[in-house]
Amino acid sequence: MGLFGKKKEGGGSNAAARMYYASDIHGSAVLWRKFLNAAGAYRAGVLVMGGDVTGKVVVPLVEQADGFHVDLFGQRTVVSGDAVEEMEHKIRNNGMYPHRMSAEEVSRVAGLTEEQREEWFAEVMRRTFDGWLALADERLAADTRCFVMPGNDDPAGVDDAIEAATKVEACDGRVVAFGDWTMISLGYANRTPFDSPRELTEEQIYERVSALADEVGDMSRCIFNLHVPPYDSTLDTAPALDENLAVVMSGSAPKLIGVGSTAVRELIERYQPLLSLHGHVHESPGATRIGRTLAINPGSDYHTGRIAGVLLQLKGDTVRHQFVTG
Amino acid sequence: MSSDAPGLFTRRATGLVREGRTRDALFYNLLWSSVGLTFAFFWLFAAFYPGASALLAFLIAAALGLPGAFLYAMLTQLMPRTGGDYVFNSRSLHPSIGFAGNFSYSFWLAVVIGVYTTYIASYGFGAFGRMMAGFGAGSGWLDFGDWFSTRGGLFITGTVVLLLSAAIFAFGGVRLFFKIQAVCFGLYLLGAIVVPVLVGLFTSHSSFVSSFNDYAANLGVQDASAKLAASATELGFAPADFSFEMTLRAVSIFWFIFGFIFSSNYFAGEIRLAKRTHIYSMPGAVLLAVLVLLCLVPTYTHVIGYDFSYMLGFADPAGYGFGAGAPAYPELIAIASGSPVIGAIAIIGFTIGLLTWLPQTLMLVSRNMFAWSFDNVMPAKLSYVDPRSRSPLIAIGVMLVLSIASTAIYSFTTWFTSITALLGLTLPLLVTAIAGTLLPYRHPELVENSPYSGKVLGLPMLTVVGGLAILGFGAAIGILLWDPGSGTSLSDNSGKVLLVVGVYLAAMAIWWISRAIRRQQGIDVDLAYRELPAA
Numbered sequence: 001m002g003l004f005g006k007k008k009e010g011g012g013s014n015a016a017a018r019m020y021y022a023s024d025i026h027g028s029a030v031l032w033r034k035f036l037n038a039a040g041a042y043r044a045g046v047l048v049m050g051g052d053v054t055g056k057v058v059v060p061l062v063e064q065a066d067g068f069h070v071d072l073f074g075q076r077t078v079v080s081g082d083a084v085e086e087m088e089h090k091i092r093n094n095g096m097y098p099h100r101m102s103a104e105e106v107s108r109v110a111g112l113t114e115e116q117r118e119e120w121f122a123e124v125m126r127r128t129f130d131g132w133l134a135l136a137d138e139r140l141a142a143d144t145r146c147f148v149m150p151g152n153d154d155p156a157g158v159d160d161a162i163e164a165a166t167k168v169e170a171c172d173g174r175v176v177a178f179g180d181w182t183m184i185s186l187g188y189a190n191r192t193p194f195d196s197p198r199e200l201t202e203e204q205i206y207e208r209v210s211a212l213a214d215e216v217g218d219m220s221r222c223i224f225n226l227h228v229p230p231y232d233s234t235l236d237t238a239p240a241l242d243e244n245l246a247v248v249m250s251g252s253a254p255k256l257i258g259v260g261s262t263a264v265r266e267l268i269e270r271y272q273p274l275l276s277l278h279g280h281v282h283e284s285p286g287a288t289r290i291g292r293t294l295a296i297n298p299g300s301d302y303h304t305g306r307i308a309g310v311l312l313q314l315k316g317d318t319v320r321h322q323f324v325t326g
Numbered sequence: 327m328s329s330d331a332p333g334l335f336t337r338r339a340t341g342l343v344r345e346g347r348t349r350d351a352l353f354y355n356l357l358w359s360s361v362g363l364t365f366a367f368f369w370l371f372a373a374f375y376p377g378a379s380a381l382l383a384f385l386i387a388a389a390l391g392l393p394g395a396f397l398y399a400m401l402t403q404l405m406p407r408t409g410g411d412y413v414f415n416s417r418s419l420h421p422s423i424g425f426a427g428n429f430s431y432s433f434w435l436a437v438v439i440g441v442y443t444t445y446i447a448s449y450g451f452g453a454f455g456r457m458m459a460g461f462g463a464g465s466g467w468l469d470f471g472d473w474f475s476t477r478g479g480l481f482i483t484g485t486v487v488l489l490l491s492a493a494i495f496a497f498g499g500v501r502l503f504f505k506i507q508a509v510c511f512g513l514y515l516l517g518a519i520v521v522p523v524l525v526g527l528f529t530s531h532s533s534f535v536s537s538f539n540d541y542a543a544n545l546g547v548q549d550a551s552a553k554l555a556a557s558a559t560e561l562g563f564a565p566a567d568f569s570f571e572m573t574l575r576a577v578s579i580f581w582f583i584f585g586f587i588f589s590s591n592y593f594a595g596e597i598r599l600a601k602r603t604h605i606y607s608m609p610g611a612v613l614l615a616v617l618v619l620l621c622l623v624p625t626y627t628h629v630i631g632y633d634f635s636y637m638l639g640f641a642d643p644a645g646y647g648f649g650a651g652a653p654a655y656p657e658l659i660a661i662a663s664g665s666p667v668i669g670a671i672a673i674i675g676f677t678i679g680l681l682t683w684l685p686q687t688l689m690l691v692s693r694n695m696f697a698w699s700f701d702n703v704m705p706a707k708l709s710y711v712d713p714r715s716r717s718p719l720i721a722i723g724v725m726l727v728l729s730i731a732s733t734a735i736y737s738f739t740t741w742f743t744s745i746t747a748l749l750g751l752t753l754p755l756l757v758t759a760i761a762g763t764l765l766p767y768r769h770p771e772l773v774e775n776s777p778y779s780g781k782v783l784g785l786p787m788l789t790v791v792g793g794l795a796i797l798g799f800g801a802a803i804g805i806l807l808w809d810p811g812s813g814t815s816l817s818d819n820s821g822k823v824l825l826v827v828g829v830y831l832a833a834m835a836i837w838w839i840s841r842a843i844r845r846q847q848g849i850d851v852d853l854a855y856r857e858l859p860a861a
Contacts, residue, residue: 030771034858041858058335073777093775109335117335234711256716285700286711304405305772306417307858322849323700326858 015180015316020044022309023227023279024151024300027055027125028095031307032132034326036139036146041326042311045144046178048171050279051151051187051227052300053132054125054158057096060106061087068100095302097124118197122155129158133165140167145178147171151227151279152189152198171225173208175215181274181314184212185225189280190261193241206263213271220317222273229260229278230268230290235297236260237284268293275312275319287321294319301325355611357511358686359587361618362518362679363442365626366449366654367745368579372632373639374811375576377569380623383576384584388616390577390802391584393794394755395612397762398588399604400778400788404765411758412697418761418768421855422837425703427754429833432691434750434826436725437742439687440732442680443484447474449654450677451483456650457657457673460541461666468545475650477737484733491684492726499715503685510682517675519618521668522659526625534629534662541661547647557645558637565633575809580619581802582745585752587611589690626655629662688729692721701854703840742822746813749806750826756799763792771860 020038025031032053039047061068067080070087079087088098101109109120140146148165149172150158162170169176171185186209188198200208209226216222229235240248240255248255259281268276268290276295285299285308298310306325313320368380375383401414411431416424455471458464473479494503535551542550566572588608638652653661656676660669696718699709712719735741766773766786773779773788782790806812807823814822841851 030860033860037859037861041856042853060335075777090775090779093771121335232713234713234716237716258716286709288711288713301405305769305775305860311853322702322853324853324856326856 017046017179017181017314018042018044019046019048019312019314020309021048021050021225021277021296021312022298022300022307023050023277024052024282024302025049025307026052026095026153026300026302027057027092027097027128028302028305029092029128029132030305031095031302033135034307035309036136038307038309038326039140039144039146042324044311047140047144047146048183048225048277049146049148050225050277051149052153052279053148053150054129054154055095055097056153058099058121058124059091059096060099060101060109062101062103062106064103092128093305097128099124118155122157125155126157126161129161133161133168136165137167145169147176147183147185147225149185149187149225149227150198151187152192152196154187155197173212175212179314180316181221181223182216182218183223183225184209184216186212187227189228190263192259202261202263205261206267209263209267210270213267213273219271219273222271224264224268224271224273224276224293226261226264226267226276226278228264228280229284229297230265230276230295231260231262232258233260233265233290233295234286234288235278235284235295236281238281239283265290268295274317275314277310285323287323294321296321298323352607352611352614353511355587355589355607356614356618357514357679357682358589359583359611359615360679360683361583361615361622362514362656362676363445363683364580364582365619365622366445366656366676367582368576369626369630369635369638369655369658370652371579371639371811372635373563375572375579376564376566376636378572378576379568380576380627381620382570382573384580384619384623385616386574387577387580387584387802388612390581390798391587392609392612393791393798394585394759395588395608396605397759397788397791397795399608400791401758401762401765402588402604402608404772404776404778411754411761412694414758414765415754415761416855418765419757421701421703421852422834423757423761425698425837426830426833427757428694428698429836430826430830431751431754432694433829433833434747435687435691436728437732437735438747438751439488439684439729440484440734440736440742441745441747442683442687443487443729443733444480444736445654446487446677446680447480447483448651449656450474450673450680452479452650453654453657453660454670454673454677456545456648456653457660457666457669460544460661461669462544463666465546472650481734481737484737485730487681487684488726488729488733491681491688492722494685495688495715495717495722496712496719497715499712499717503689507682507685510678513675514679514682515675517671517673518656518679519622519675521663521672521675522655523621523625525659525663525668525672526622526629529629529662531629531631531634533664534658535634537661537664540664542647545647550646554634554637554641554646557641558639561640561642563637563640566636574805575811577802577805578748578809578812579745581748581752581806583615583619584612585748585755585799585802587615630655630658684729688722688725691725692718695721695724702844702849702851703837743811743813745811746819746822748812749803749814749823750829752799752803752806753826753830756796756803759792759795759799761792763789763796765792 020042022035035049038044059072061070067078068084070077070079091098146168148162148168162168172187175182175184188200190202191199236258237256238259240257242248272291272293276293278297282300285297287296296310298308301308308325311322311324405413412424412428415427452471452474455467459468474483539550643649643652656672659672663669695708698704699706708721710720766788778787780787806814807816809815810818813819816823844851
């Protein structure tokens with residue numbers, strides 16, 4: 001599939017827009033700042049974050065008499081003074097949440113039930129995410145549209161935070177418009193072995209997206225922003241996992257399978273939107289055609305400090321794309 | 327923090343615990359590094375290195391490769407699952423350098439694939455036919471085996487196995503490849519490593535010589551061991567004392583293992599919680615290969631011996647009944663065992679190890695091509711992945727054509743000796759070592775936020791390890807340029823050395839030309855690499 005591939009035939013308005021899409025930054029503060037800066041750096045008028053914005057790990061900084069005790073990358077260290085903030089910065093940039101705690105609080109959290117601990121996580125994450133949204137208010141130019149939706153890994157509080165934001169716009173589960181184009185979004189994924197917070201059956205995914213798509217008249221200028229990629233599309237290839245969530249090996253290499261959504265595939269085949277944007281499967285970046293629809297997953301390398309994204313040049317019912325790693 | 331308090335809290339989320347097992351990564355590296363083929367190389371080329379100690383040579387090669395293994399493990403930890411040295415070098419140095427290294431590596435892999443295909447024909451199928459004749463199954467088997475060592479036999483067999491490798495991806499896809507590989511790996515371990523060690527342990531040299539004579543008698547030559555000695559002596563063989571110089575030169579052979587034993591960067595965990603997978607699997611594979619060779623070398627020398635191997639290298643094979651060529655170690659082990667069944671296991675295991683390497687290499691190079699295409703440096707078609715087979719079929723097709731050309735070169739010409747490609751494969755490693763050394767200065771934020779932010783003697787840990795890797799890779803390049811047996815010595819093969827440098831420089835030129843063409847098309851290739859401000 002072409003990077004800035006061949007232009008499609010088409011007519012209609014000559015209106016144009018440059019859009020930047022990225023996904024799955026998983027709590028990396030560096031990547032969030034880069035995402036916001038992409039508007040200026042790539043001269044993109046529209047930014048879309050396709051889900052999984054929050055992290056997966058909280059690292060306690062346990063207060064003791066000699067400083068804060070931290071266990072990072074399997075190495076235990078004691079930090080004090082300015083080094084504490086440096087350590088917090090390091091943890092944040094790795095997509096994890098630093099959290100200053102007493103030894104008693106660590107023990108208390110360790111003793112929580114899984115559901116209680118998920119709530120505690122959501123609260124810690126929400127505080128950080130609110131700060132991100134405040135930064136977006138400061139950074140984004142008045143004429144920049146910035147859409148953010150939660151993905152399957154994001155807890156419930158993320159929706160409320162986005163709804164309450166000033167500059168960032170919510171798009172999950174609704175139809176939004178910019179210029180001549182409409183975009184319908186869904187952050188939920190099909191069932192995963194991980195039992196993540198936002199999962200639906202294939203039937204539920206189909207129902208939710210088709211209800212949105214039926215509201216849109218012109219599919220030739222419609223964009224699907226669906227977190228999970230279509231099944232068996234080359235955008236959804238991931239290692240198979242066993243019941244212990246370990247990679248299934250075949251010989252000396254991982255066994256690779258399609259983990260995308262069959263419903264998303266059916267939806268694209270049925271509605272044939274101009275463009276379909278996806279994330280979720282970090283290790284399967286690429287672009288492919290499903291009928292007339294250009295489907296893209298830019299992948300994610302969030303722990304490397306670089307944001308994998310795609311630049312999209314929209315013009316009428318045509319689109320060109322270029323993968324960028326910023 | 328109390329010792330039993332959790333160091334971190336994790337939540338329910340996808341991918342959190344997904345990480346390749348260290349054991350699997352270890353075996354992957356071991357299979358890729360071709361221990362069996364290299365062991366065959368050493369004894370086939372023993373006449374080039376009279377007085378060399380195999381034990382010392384591979385230990386030196388391992389020492390030269392070990393810092394590089396640590397560096398690759400650290401870089402993979404820093405930038406997992408992102409395209410290996412192409413990404414390391416593009417980010418740390420310049421995209422054109424990253425591309426040139428990766429292109430050069432892929433080019434020389436395409437060249438070296440001809441070694442594998444011709445060895446499969448000659449020391450796989452050919453050796454099997456000769457073994458059957460040697461154990462009395464009839465001269466028809468000898469004719470069958472000898473055909474594989476003819477120029478036409480080498481090319482046709484090589485082309486067929488390459489087409490079959492590509493067909494695995496075209497018709498069965500990656501899934502079929504993995505299934506086949508799973509079976510092949512076990513057979514390779516059994517035949518190419520376990521059986522030779524056991525036969526070497528339980529067979530005496532005199533018993534081997536007796537079996538050798540019986541075997542050759544079935545091939546039409548009586549008292550073959552005496553005729554082997556006579557022919558070897560006539561052509562210059564003399565028992566040699568230990569020579570450190572020859573041992574050092576012979577490092578070039580074992581570099582075929584230790585320069586390429588860190589290819590498991592696919593096994594990247596999603597979160598850098600633990601360093602063990604890469605640190606254990608890459609340097610660990612070096613140690614595992616050393617262990618395997620520590621078993622193979624003494625058992626082989628116990629049953630076959632240095633002098634016998636030197637004589638096989640010097641003598642005219644027709645003089646002792648092996649007209650199609652001197653036997654490689656699997657056939658010698660077959661002879662020593664005195665059993666066609668054990669011999670078949672050894673030869674088939676060895677052959678399967680070589681066969682498995684072909685689709686692995688097609689996959690690896692096609693993955694590189696995919697990355698170049700993804701960044702707009704190469705045509706978009708190269709990144710096409712067939713949805714049915716999940717294989718990058720166009721990239722595999724391109725690699726298939728190059729591989730068949732390489733097979734033709736090895737079959738019909740003497741342009742390259744078996745390990746000539748090593749210099750071309752090692753040069754990009756040296757560039758990666760330089761990139762790793764400079765990474766803490768070029769991208770301090772990436773290193774400071776990683777598990778490798780520590781310092782050694784005031785220098786960044788990565789710089790120190792990178793510096794040692796430069797020394798290791800640099801020394802290996804020095805030996806390859808010095809050793810006439812490498813096929814790339816400055817004294818005897820300056821043209822090939824220029825070719826290695828030329829391929830690298832040509833690749834850099836390709837990057838800049840591609841960038842200019844894309845600019846004319848309205849595409850700014852630089853955007854693919856330009857780092858966004860993180861402030």
